[in-house]
Amino acid sequence: MGYRPSPEGDGASAISAKIVIAGGFGVGKTTFVGSVSEVPTLSTEALMTEVSAPVDDLEETPDKTTTTVAMDFGRITLDSELVLYLFGTPGQPRFWFMWDDLVRGALGAVILVDTRRLSDCFPAVNYFENDCDVPFIIAVNQFDDAPVYPLEEVREALAVGPNVPIVNCDAREGVDARGVLTEAIKHALAVTG
Amino acid sequence: MRRILIVGSGQSGLQLALSLQEQDYEVTVISARTPEEIRNARVTSTQVMFDTALQHERDHGLNLWEPETPQIKRKHLSATAPDGTRFVNWHGDFSAYAQSVDQRVKMATWLEMFQDRGGNVIIHPASVSDLDGLARLYDLTIVAAGRGELVDMFDRDPTRSRFTGPQRSVAIVYTHGLAPEDPDITIIGINLIGGHGELYIMPGLTHTGPCDILYVSAIPGGPLDRFGDSPGPREQLDRTVALFEEYAPWERDRFAGVRITDERSNLTGRVNPMVRKPVGRLPSGGAVLGMADVVVVNDPIAGQGANNASKCAASYLTSIVEHGDRPFDEEFMTATFERYWEYAQFSTRWSNTLLAPPEPHVLEVLAAGNTNPAVGDRITNGFNNPEDYTNFLFEEDKARAYLASLGQPAA
Amino acid sequence: MTNNSRKSARVRPYLVTGGRTRSRRPLLLETLISVVEFDPALEKTLIPESWRIYELCRSRQSVAEISTRLKLPLGVVRVLVCDLSDQGRVRVHATSIDSEQDQRDLLERVLRGLQTIS
Numbered sequence: 001m002g003y004r005p006s007p008e009g010d011g012a013s014a015i016s017a018k019i020v021i022a023g024g025f026g027v028g029k030t031t032f033v034g035s036v037s038e039v040p041t042l043s044t045e046a047l048m049t050e051v052s053a054p055v056d057d058l059e060e061t062p063d064k065t066t067t068t069v070a071m072d073f074g075r076i077t078l079d080s081e082l083v084l085y086l087f088g089t090p091g092q093p094r095f096w097f098m099w100d101d102l103v104r105g106a107l108g109a110v111i112l113v114d115t116r117r118l119s120d121c122f123p124a125v126n127y128f129e130n131d132c133d134v135p136f137i138i139a140v141n142q143f144d145d146a147p148v149y150p151l152e153e154v155r156e157a158l159a160v161g162p163n164v165p166i167v168n169c170d171a172r173e174g175v176d177a178r179g180v181l182t183e184a185i186k187h188a189l190a191v192t193g
Numbered sequence: 194m195r196r197i198l199i200v201g202s203g204q205s206g207l208q209l210a211l212s213l214q215e216q217d218y219e220v221t222v223i224s225a226r227t228p229e230e231i232r233n234a235r236v237t238s239t240q241v242m243f244d245t246a247l248q249h250e251r252d253h254g255l256n257l258w259e260p261e262t263p264q265i266k267r268k269h270l271s272a273t274a275p276d277g278t279r280f281v282n283w284h285g286d287f288s289a290y291a292q293s294v295d296q297r298v299k300m301a302t303w304l305e306m307f308q309d310r311g312g313n314v315i316i317h318p319a320s321v322s323d324l325d326g327l328a329r330l331y332d333l334t335i336v337a338a339g340r341g342e343l344v345d346m347f348d349r350d351p352t353r354s355r356f357t358g359p360q361r362s363v364a365i366v367y368t369h370g371l372a373p374e375d376p377d378i379t380i381i382g383i384n385l386i387g388g389h390g391e392l393y394i395m396p397g398l399t400h401t402g403p404c405d406i407l408y409v410s411a412i413p414g415g416p417l418d419r420f421g422d423s424p425g426p427r428e429q430l431d432r433t434v435a436l437f438e439e440y441a442p443w444e445r446d447r448f449a450g451v452r453i454t455d456e457r458s459n460l461t462g463r464v465n466p467m468v469r470k471p472v473g474r475l476p477s478g479g480a481v482l483g484m485a486d487v488v489v490v491n492d493p494i495a496g497q498g499a500n501n502a503s504k505c506a507a508s509y510l511t512s513i514v515e516h517g518d519r520p521f522d523e524e525f526m527t528a529t530f531e532r533y534w535e536y537a538q539f540s541t542r543w544s545n546t547l548l549a550p551p552e553p554h555v556l557e558v559l560a561a562g563n564t565n566p567a568v569g570d571r572i573t574n575g576f577n578n579p580e581d582y583t584n585f586l587f588e589e590d591k592a593r594a595y596l597a598s599l600g601q602p603a604a
Numbered sequence: 605m606t607n608n609s610r611k612s613a614r615v616r617p618y619l620v621t622g623g624r625t626r627s628r629r630p631l632l633l634e635t636l637i638s639v640v641e642f643d644p645a646l647e648k649t650l651i652p653e654s655w656r657i658y659e660l661c662r663s664r665q666s667v668a669e670i671s672t673r674l675k676l677p678l679g680v681v682r683v684l685v686c687d688l689s690d691q692g693r694v695r696v697h698a699t700s701i702d703s704e705q706d707q708r709d710l711l712e713r714v715l716r717g718l719q720t721i722s
Contacts, residue, residue, distance in 0.1 A: 011638055011664060011695075012695065012697075013698075014636055014638075014664060014697050014698075015636075015697060015698045015699065015705070015710070016632075016634040016635060016636045016666060016697065016699055017634065017699065017700050017710060017714055018632070018633065018634040018699075018700075042668070042669065042672045043672060044633075044668050044671045044672050044678055045322075046320035046321075046322050046323070046677060046678065047320055047321040047322040047325070047476070047677075048320055048321060048342055049321055049342060049343070049345040049346050066321065066476070069320075071633075071668075073633070073668055075666075075669075076717075076718075076721070078713070078714060078716075078717025078718065078720075078721070079713075079717055082713060082714070082717060083634075083636065083666070084714055084717065084718075085633070085634040085666060085668070087633060087634075087668070095342070097225050097318045097341060097342070098318050100225065100226065100230070100318065101225070101316075101317065101318045101633070102633065104227075104230075104316075104630065104632055104701070105632045105634070105699050105700045105701040106700075107700055107710070107711060107714060178718055178721070181718055182715065182718045182719060185711055185714050185715045185718065186715065188711055189708065189711045189712065189715065192707055192708055192711060221683065223679065223683075227630055308628070313686065313690075314628070315631075315679070315682050315683050315686060316630035316631070316682075317678065317679045317682050319679050320677065320678075320679065322677040322679075323677045323678065323679025323680060324679075325677070326653075326676065326677045326679070326680035327679060327680055327683060330651070330683070
């Protein structure tokens with residue numbers, strides 16, 4: 001793995017920022033992060049204990065297993081003193097307490113959508129609409145074999161308001177992904193007083 | 194200086210952290226939220242605390258809101274049979290007042306106080322891997338995050354757990370503008386709705402001043418169980434008021450000016466009551482000690498949660514200090530929990546007694562309060578010290594003897 | 605309701621202790637950490653994990669990168685970085701949540717950056 005060393009000046013005024021990439025499992029979050037990151041996608045992992053639901057009331061000690069929750073992230077050095085990080089949300093939507101940590105301080109968020117499995121992104125939409133203050137946009141990741149829908153139909157199906165921008169993209173293409181990030185920042189600027 | 198790590202920033206974790214800090218322990222608190230986030234979050238509880246728990250806070254100067262918080266001096270208990278007959282209706286007086294301070298207000302400020310006094314606060318959602326790496330850097334690691342996933346590290350103790358699943362659906366909303374039952378004295382209202390659940394009115398203090406917390410405790414699937422769709426706070430308040438009007442119509446005239454306190458003033462969910470084993474085992478072999486609702490989870494039906502958290506913190510503080518410089522090994526952890534359980538067992542039993550279908554002798558003691566004020570006072574003060582119920586309420590023979598001593602007819 | 609108006613509605617006057625400037629902001633996943641002045645003698649005094657973090661941060665790293673590269677859980681990294689920062693060994697750089705940081709300026713800077721790279 002070839003990490004590019006961070007550019008060093010005196011460095012005291014260096015600052016970092018973050019955009020969160022959310023969406024359902026397999027929607028292309030890691031692909032998206034990888035297509036714009038200047039380093040190979042990194043991943044940080046946490047072990048979680050998972051208790052399976054008891055099969056019946058007589059079962060006194062449910063099975064416990066350990067699950068690994070991974071967050072993928074990438075980096076874009078915007079200038080010698082400004083680094084932008086992109087963090088993908090963990091695939092398992094139930095670890096909400098990790099989402100709070102992930103979005104803390106984020107400039108904006110992108111919810112990636114696969115039109116073939118629209119409902120997979122509902123938990124993310126609910127989270128950004130109700131439980132957090134980070135401005136978000138919707139990006140439809142246009143898979144090759146997926147039907148193309150007008151964006152306003154997607155908006156209706158997701159039940160998001162007219163103030164939330166919706167854009168198309170191909171998460172594999174760095175140019176597209178950068179365009180989506182640009183839209184997310186423009187939206188954040190629009191809602192910042 | 195001994196190093197102690199506390200995971201969790203609620204009543205038990207922060208009370209223990211602040212009181213250990215007074216005694217020259219080096220304490221680190223891991224909180225999933227910043228003080229500001231706690232302050233702006235959704236409500237977490239009804240958190241009524243009775244005198245013993247309040248006194249633990251006073252002992253350490255943590256009662257910052259005591260002057261402006263309503264002093265609950267009286268309890269109004271009402272019970273209706275499944276056919277709607279109201280067969281219990283009395284007031285009982287607390288020998289010392291109870292209070293409820295919104296935990297969003299209290300925990301945010303306590304966390305800041307802890308930090309201002311030199312405490313180390315790490316904002317992080319702790320996972321098992323974190324504890325695995327951290328526990329060996331500290332002399333003692335305590336898990337006090339009852340709502341996180343870390344509780345699953347602690348095994349359920351089947352010998353001490355009466356139920357195997359949630360017994361009530363809980364719906365709480367904080368309000369302003371409720372008319373007081375009595376303008377001269379602050380009263381907590383408890384309405385037992387036979388066969389369906391319970392309806393409560395609990396005076397407290399929130400960000401915007403004194404408030405009343407309306408709490409619907411519903412037997413799942415019954416007519417009070419109306420909040421499964423997690424409605425917004427206004428909708429929840431409307432449905433709550435409608436339930437009071439139908440099932441506790443004597444409260445009807447109080448709701449004309451009622452409104453929610455804020456956009457995050459409501460909470461819905463279910464609690465799975467259980468007792469767990471107190472020592473959590475880490476993948477690399479280390480041990481951590483669970484506290485308060487990590488290890489003893491009660492349904493909020495008897496308002497014991499915040500009291501137990503405070504009492505557990507006080508009990509653990511004593512055990513830790515008495516242990517001196519000896520290692521905080523598994524034996525210490527087990528003994529520390531057992532000392533707390535000597536008290537907590539009665540709180541759990543009281544909560545479970547109210548959850549289960551009522552036994553005739555319990556109903557008869559409750560009804561005896563209609564004609565004998567001393568009975569109402571004793572039941573009321575049992576919320577502060579549930580051990581007393583072993584003397585006159587839990588067991589049928591003792592309840593009968595108690596009723597006989599009052600000159601009540603024993604059925 | 606937009607995100608923006610929701611945010612302003614959540615500022616409540618009563619019982620808020622606000623106005624105090626807290627000396628310590630939370631360490632975010634993206635917070636950059638760098639060594640102020642590298643001192644090889646610290647290898648003898650720091651615990652091994654802290655030393656590895658200290659060594660790695662001779663070049664600027666985010667908290668998340670430290671966790672990934674050293675295979676240390678994030679919570680461990682946050683605790684040890686706080687300790688190193690308290691001892692004055694590492695510098696904790698600014699992020700969007702620092703009060704002196706104008707959010708609008710930062711957004712515009714990021715926007716310019718994204719539009720410039722290709």
